[in-house]
Amino acid sequence: MSEFSIIKQYFENIGGSQPDVILGIGDDAALVKTDSVLAVSVDTFIENIHFPENTRPYDVGWKSLAVNLSDMAAMGAEPCWMTLAITMPVVDHVWLEEYCRGLSTLASQYNVALIGGDTTRGSLSITIQIFGRVPSGKALCRTAAKVGDSIYVTGHLGDGALGLRSLQDKLDLSDTEKNVVQEKLNRPHPRVSEMLALRKYVNAAIDVSDGLYADLGHVLTASNKGAIINVQNIPVSREYRWCCQGGQAYDLALTGGDDYELCMTVAQDNDVLFLKAAENNKISVTKVGEITDDKKYELLRSDGKTYRLGTQGFEHFN
Ligand code: ADP
Ligand code: MG
Numbered sequence: 001m002s003e004f005s006i007i008k009q010y011f012e013n014i015g016g017s018q019p020d021v022i023l024g025i026g027d028d029a030a031l032v033k034t035d036s037v038l039a040v041s042v043d044t045f046i047e048n049i050h051f052p053e054n055t056r057p058y059d060v061g062w063k064s065l066a067v068n069l070s071d072m073a074a075m076g077a078e079p080c081w082m083t084l085a086i087t088m089p090v091v092d093h094v095w096l097e098e099y100c101r102g103l104s105t106l107a108s109q110y111n112v113a114l115i116g117g118d119t120t121r122g123s124l125s126i127t128i129q130i131f132g133r134v135p136s137g138k139a140l141c142r143t144a145a146k147v148g149d150s151i152y153v154t155g156h157l158g159d160g161a162l163g164l165r166s167l168q169d170k171l172d173l174s175d176t177e178k179n180v181v182q183e184k185l186n187r188p189h190p191r192v193s194e195m196l197a198l199r200k201y202v203n204a205a206i207d208v209s210d211g212l213y214a215d216l217g218h219v220l221t222a223s224n225k226g227a228i229i230n231v232q233n234i235p236v237s238r239e240y241r242w243c244c245q246g247g248q249a250y251d252l253a254l255t256g257g258d259d260y261e262l263c264m265t266v267a268q269d270n271d272v273l274f275l276k277a278a279e280n281n282k283i284s285v286t287k288v289g290e291i292t293d294d295k296k297y298e299l300l301r302s303d304g305k306t307y308r309l310g311t312q313g314f315e316h317f318n
Helices: 005-009 057-075 094-108 161-167 175-186 192-201 212-223 237-245 251-255 270-282
Strands: 019-023 037-046 076-086 115-122 125-134 150-154 204-208 226-231 259-267 286-291 296-299
Touching: 005 094, 005 115, 005 161, 005 237, 037 057, 037 175, 057 076, 057 094, 057 125, 057 175, 057 192, 057 204, 076 094, 094 115, 115 251, 125 251, 161 175, 161 237, 161 251, 192 259, 192 286, 212 226, 212 251, 212 259, 212 296, 237 259, 259 270
Parallel strands: 076 115, 226 296
Antiparallel strands: 037 125, 076 125, 150 259, 150 286, 204 259, 226 286
16 A cells, blocks of 8 residues: 555544645645744654553554643643654554544544644654644743742643553552553543633643653743642542552652643732632642742652652653
């Protein structure tokens, strides 16, 4: 099967339709007309590094887009278009069909149009580049955390990491509970609509992909600030509480990665409005700490003593 038939059969009709697209798949480049500021981001997804070899292709399709949508959410941008560069060892129609079904489900849900890409042979690797609109001057940058800001996170932290461990059979969980945490790992729900509802109250934001500790650390470095995290306030699920207990109970929620929740800093003057907007839109947000002036990054236990981490979060080159 030629590259062109693959493109025609699988990729030509994925995702929503966006009025700004003048020309989509089929020419040397796509054409898009826009007057907005664009947020642009790219993520590569490699077998055995970003997902285990036996991951269902539907989930690979879903997650390869979800991680990019999460970056758009973290910038306060509304995702619009994407390109897909896919490298595969063979043309496996069952795999491709399911991959596209996962990708397409999420692309339609978030109305992102697939406007181009590249299809090549080699070890399985998927690169999606995503483009989103953001009102001029309103992007949520990592540099914008202010002293006194409250630090909020959405949802629960640590379930993605639990999901990975449950795949490795390291956890004492029932099948139902395993499904819950593996679904969190494989089919994260990027917080795009949540951020669009909350963004006007947010100073700085980042999506939690490598663990809260490391990701908030990036915000602190970029903003040249410190923070106090009240570790016992970190929101975790029932399954998490069951699996992670004792003195280091919060290690995984702080460093586990694969959460794709948002971490946001909010000026104290905006706290009430932020919480009201979250409630009105049924968004779960939890305050976990505060931005401070000194450049110390402190994790506190409920007794006021320092919480000491066993590990520090995922890094590719460590
Ligand atoms: P070129 O030779 O100009 O690089 P290609 O043969 O790679 O063009 O691709 C033909 C058309 O199909 C282009 O519009 C390209 O953007 C699109 N395309 C190729 N692969 C994909 C893919 N995986 N997903 C979406 N569009 C793709
Ligand atoms: Mg090409």
